[in-house]
Amino acid sequence: MMKIGLFIPCYINAIYPQVGVASYRLLKSLGLEVDYPLDQTCCGQPMANGGFEGEALQLAKRFDNLFKDYDYIVGPSASCVAFVKENHAGILAKEHHECTSSGKIYDICEFIHDVVKPTKLNAKFPHKVSIHNSCHGVRELYLSSSSEMNVPYYSKLRDLLSLVEGVEIFEPSHVDECCGFGGMFAIEEPEISVCMGQDKVKDHIETGAEYITGADSSCLMHMEGVIKREKLPIKTIHIVEILASQL
Amino acid sequence: MNSKELILESIRKHTQTKYEKPELSVDAITYPDKQAKFCEMLQFVGGEFLILKEGENLNEMIMRLNPEAKRIGSTLSYITCNTFNPDELENSTELNGTDLAIVEGLFGVAENGAVWMDQNVKHKALYFISEKLIIVLDKNKLVNNMHEAYRQMEIGQYGFGVFISGPSKTADIEQALVIGAHGPKGLMVILK
Amino acid sequence: MSTKHSIAAAKFVANKKQAAWHNETLWMVRAKRDKMSKDIPEWEQLRDLACNIKLYSNSHLEELLQEFEKNATANGAIVHWAKDAKEHNEIVLGILRDHDVKHFVKSKSMLAEECELNPFLIEKGIEVVETDLGERILQLMDVPPSHIVLPAIHIKREQVGELFEEKLGTEKGNSDPTYLTRAARKHLRDKFLNAEASMTGANFAVASTGDIVVCTNEGNADMGTSCPKIHIAIMGMEKIVPDQESLGVFTRLLARSATGQPVTSYTSHYRKPREGGEFHIIIVDNGRSKILGQPDHIKTLNCIRCGACMNTCPVYRRSGGYSYTYFIPGPIGINLGMLYSATEYFDNLSACSLCLSCSHVCPVKVDLGEQIYRWRQEMDKIGKASKEKKVMSAGMKFLMERPILFNSALWMSPVVNVLPRFIKYNFLNEWGKGRELPEFAKESFNEMWKKNKVK
Numbered sequence: 001m002m003k004i005g006l007f008i009p010c011y012i013n014a015i016y017p018q019v020g021v022a023s024y025r026l027l028k029s030l031g032l033e034v035d036y037p038l039d040q041t042c043c044g045q046p047m048a049n050g051g052f053e054g055e056a057l058q059l060a061k062r063f064d065n066l067f068k069d070y071d072y073i074v075g076p077s078a079s080c081v082a083f084v085k086e087n088h089a090g091i092l093a094k095e096h097h098e099c100t101s102s103g104k105i106y107d108i109c110e111f112i113h114d115v116v117k118p119t120k121l122n123a124k125f126p127h128k129v130s131i132h133n134s135c136h137g138v139r140e141l142y143l144s145s146s147s148e149m150n151v152p153y154y155s156k157l158r159d160l161l162s163l164v165e166g167v168e169i170f171e172p173s174h175v176d177e178c179c180g181f182g183g184m185f186a187i188e189e190p191e192i193s194v195c196m197g198q199d200k201v202k203d204h205i206e207t208g209a210e211y212i213t214g215a216d217s218s219c220l221m222h223m224e225g226v227i228k229r230e231k232l233p234i235k236t237i238h239i240v241e242i243l244a245s246q247l
Numbered sequence: 248m249n250s251k252e253l254i255l256e257s258i259r260k261h262t263q264t265k266y267e268k269p270e271l272s273v274d275a276i277t278y279p280d281k282q283a284k285f286c287e288m289l290q291f292v293g294g295e296f297l298i299l300k301e302g303e304n305l306n307e308m309i310m311r312l313n314p315e316a317k318r319i320g321s322t323l324s325y326i327t328c329n330t331f332n333p334d335e336l337e338n339s340t341e342l343n344g345t346d347l348a349i350v351e352g353l354f355g356v357a358e359n360g361a362v363w364m365d366q367n368v369k370h371k372a373l374y375f376i377s378e379k380l381i382i383v384l385d386k387n388k389l390v391n392n393m394h395e396a397y398r399q400m401e402i403g404q405y406g407f408g409v410f411i412s413g414p415s416k417t418a419d420i421e422q423a424l425v426i427g428a429h430g431p432k433g434l435m436v437i438l439k
Numbered sequence: 440m441s442t443k444h445s446i447a448a449a450k451f452v453a454n455k456k457q458a459a460w461h462n463e464t465l466w467m468v469r470a471k472r473d474k475m476s477k478d479i480p481e482w483e484q485l486r487d488l489a490c491n492i493k494l495y496s497n498s499h500l501e502e503l504l505q506e507f508e509k510n511a512t513a514n515g516a517i518v519h520w521a522k523d524a525k526e527h528n529e530i531v532l533g534i535l536r537d538h539d540v541k542h543f544v545k546s547k548s549m550l551a552e553e554c555e556l557n558p559f560l561i562e563k564g565i566e567v568v569e570t571d572l573g574e575r576i577l578q579l580m581d582v583p584p585s586h587i588v589l590p591a592i593h594i595k596r597e598q599v600g601e602l603f604e605e606k607l608g609t610e611k612g613n614s615d616p617t618y619l620t621r622a623a624r625k626h627l628r629d630k631f632l633n634a635e636a637s638m639t640g641a642n643f644a645v646a647s648t649g650d651i652v653v654c655t656n657e658g659n660a661d662m663g664t665s666c667p668k669i670h671i672a673i674m675g676m677e678k679i680v681p682d683q684e685s686l687g688v689f690t691r692l693l694a695r696s697a698t699g700q701p702v703t704s705y706t707s708h709y710r711k712p713r714e715g716g717e718f719h720i721i722i723v724d725n726g727r728s729k730i731l732g733q734p735d736h737i738k739t740l741n742c743i744r745c746g747a748c749m750n751t752c753p754v755y756r757r758s759g760g761y762s763y764t765y766f767i768p769g770p771i772g773i774n775l776g777m778l779y780s781a782t783e784y785f786d787n788l789s790a791c792s793l794c795l796s797c798s799h800v801c802p803v804k805v806d807l808g809e810q811i812y813r814w815r816q817e818m819d820k821i822g823k824a825s826k827e828k829k830v831m832s833a834g835m836k837f838l839m840e841r842p843i844l845f846n847s848a849l850w851m852s853p854v855v856n857v858l859p860r861f862i863k864y865n866f867l868n869e870w871g872k873g874r875e876l877p878e879f880a881k882e883s884f885n886e887m888w889k890k891n892k893v894k
Binding site for chain 1: 440441442444445448449452453458462466473476477479480482483751753754757758788789790791792793794795796798799800812815816817818819824825828829832833835836838839840841842843845846869870872873874875876877878879880882883884885887888889893894
């Protein structure tokens with residue numbers, strides 16, 4: 001039986017632990033052997049995106065070690081998973097350390113959709129939701145077709161949500177435009193970041209949805225910040241919480 | 248060392264990987280009815296078309312469609328409705344004030360409504376300076392796309408050539424489309 | 440933690456109405472591009488081909504440029520080589536002086552902007568008239584372009600109306616774009632007829648034939664080259680393509696990417712000088728050969744200057760061209776600026792959320808966003824890393840490398856929730872500009888797991 005190591009990103013650990021709990025429950029409900037190696041901290045993305053890739057070296061080593069005995073690493077964050085997948089090998093190569101994580105790490109939606117392939121889920125969520133297609137999810141992990149490219153439409157998040165009873169699925173008009181979080185960008189260019197967040201939330205609200213849902217809590221956190229400040233009539237929820245809603 | 252040599256030396260010094268020339272085979276789009284697509288795209292880009300029917304007189308049609316044109320220039324032997332021959336003018340600037348210019352195209356491109364002309368008139372200004380331009384084109388000389396178009400053109404034949412797709416235009420003011428900028432304000436392709 | 444870009448961008452976006460208009464108008468151009476690209480089933484194949492043709496051409500510049508020169512010269516053109524902007528300007532001046540040119544008309548050329556040609560010539564007593572409508576408007580206003588294809592995108596019609604009333608004598612209060620364009624037509628027609636020389640840029644230069652190809656909509660390049668008999672075409676050396684067959688690929692991608700048209704109104708192929716005239720071609724280096732030596736950044740030489748990256752960039756759309764310190768803005772501008780002078784133009788690196796939309800929209804597959812990420816890693820080495828970011832990164836690193844400390848921090852973090860607003864928002868001032876802070880959970884995932892609460 002394949003051994004899965006659950007990867008819980010730092011900010012999910014601190015701010016949205018319920019997303020971690022939902023991830024665990026969801027994977028267990030699909031009959032998988034899931035373990036959480038203790039004392040995970042961070043994948044290093046915030047430092048790297050800010051220009052300090054070198055600072056992530058020890059973190060990348062640590063990460064690789066923590067997860068070395070698992071067949072798959074699965075985490076509820078497209079952004080962090082994409083970072084490990086795209087960048088850890090390069091960072092570790094600078095110290096001639098072979099990266100074992102990048103070949104076996106998956107975002108949880110990607111994993112369930114592509115590897116587990118369930119035909120039904122024990123999930124019920126009778127609400128209108130608008131899918132937030134995060135940049136790293138779309139353009140690095142290929143969770144959905146990018147709007148820029150001339151390729152047939154597909155959406156792994158939509159496929160998973162369609163297994164949920166009662167849910168009504170929408171997508172905003174600028175289907176994968178950036179929400180403006182961008183890590184350090186959010187505080188280095190706060191005015192543009194907030195403007196992007198406001199525009200994105202407005203786009204989601206215009207679908208008539210009650211919830212914004214997606215695979216990245218970082219995007220959701222940024223949009224939630226705007227929603228709370230402006231007291232807007234929409235909520236955010238990570239997609240695994242919807243998929244694990246009956247568990 | 249002169250500048251050319253300095254530049255070439257710098258290129259030589261800095262060039263690293265030498266990439267291979269790719270095979271230029273494209274599964275490019277083709278249309279079941281090239282003429283229909285050509286006309287559709289020509290209209291899309293703000294141009295007009297006229298398919299000359301059996302028995303219709305080209306010169307009569309042109310006159311009928313352009314009653315207000317006073318100064319009409321053409322070098323084509325089969326055009327009789329023109330008021331002057333542009334090739335007889337000394338300077339291209341004398342063409343200013345031409346209401347209608349009538350020229351001939353070599354072939355048309357269905358995917359974008361463009362017509363290729365290589366200059367066979369004394370002044371190439373004739374293609375750009377008039378208020379309106381009419382291009383006469385053999386309706387059998389249509390290709391599907393730009394790949395086919397470039398395969399048609401032979402090397403060394405022209406001194407100046409141009410693909411013209413529709414009238415001149417601009418959207419430089421607030422992205423509001425205005426047909427007619429510095430070139431012709433109207434373009435018609437007559438397919439015969 | 441601010442950069443020149445973030446400060447300027449903040450001002451731009453503070454004018455909500457203007458920023459929203461700029462954002463939506465440019466998004467519409469992106470949408471037009473999308474529609475066009477979806478009509479071509481082989482679109483992604485074309486992008487791959489275009490990228491590969493450019494990589495081949497730019498790695499064989501020595502051979503191709505010489506082939507071009509040989510063919511162009513055999514056609515009767517006069518080919519010049521300029522190693523830098525200064526030499527380029529002097530060559531142009533030399534040609535104009537040789538022919539006693541006082542009235543010079545230009546169509547749009549980003550290369551001419553790069554070399555700062557206009558002020559140089561004007562200072563020498565030559566009248567230089569920009570003939571592209573957008574560029575002429577900006578010239579009359581004495582301001583620079585804010586987009587490489589839609590240079591006056593930031594200017595409203597009322598401003599143009601007032602400008603033309605003053606400079607061209609148009610009706611007071613009339614800001615109808617058609618009326619104003621007709622007025623410009625009349626004004627510039629006069630300039631074309633009386634000019635003694637014209638300049639164009641070059642979208643493509645074909646090695647096997649010696650052709651210079653110029654793609655325009657307004658007809659200004661062609662009017663310019665059809666009236667005066669001296670034509671000067673200037674090209675960055677990376678504009679070279681091997682043969683006419685390659686043009687089939689590029690002419691299908693360029694206008695669709697730039698403005699959402701199937702092709703520009705005019706795709707002019709200049710091969711020989713006009714009867715009784717002269718055709719000069721200036722090949723310019725100005726730092727391009729050095730870029731060849733940077734494999735991480737070599738794809739920037741693929742750029743065909745379509746502007747699609749600007750139209751899609753969520754940051755450019757909301758900050759405008761003037762908030763960038765390099766004369767070319769947006770994703771390609773950030774990269775070109777860093778290549779031209781990293782120590783001078785690093786401020787623009789903050790203008791990116793790394794969304795990668797630009798890389799996906801680029802018709803020649805320049806890895807724009809990925810290169811920006813790589814440039815950010817270079818900042819510390821060149822001594823330009825932001826002190827605050829460096830401190831924050833080091834702090835995060837310290838914390839994240841010590842799980843016990845991290846866990847304690849997690850345990851303590853709910854305290855932040857109950858701090859008074861003014862303390863919270865002073866400390867994390869930048870986040871607080873428009874957003875509430877997230878609330879830290881009472882128990883972290885780590886703690887829950889340890890207490891066996893995760894089931």
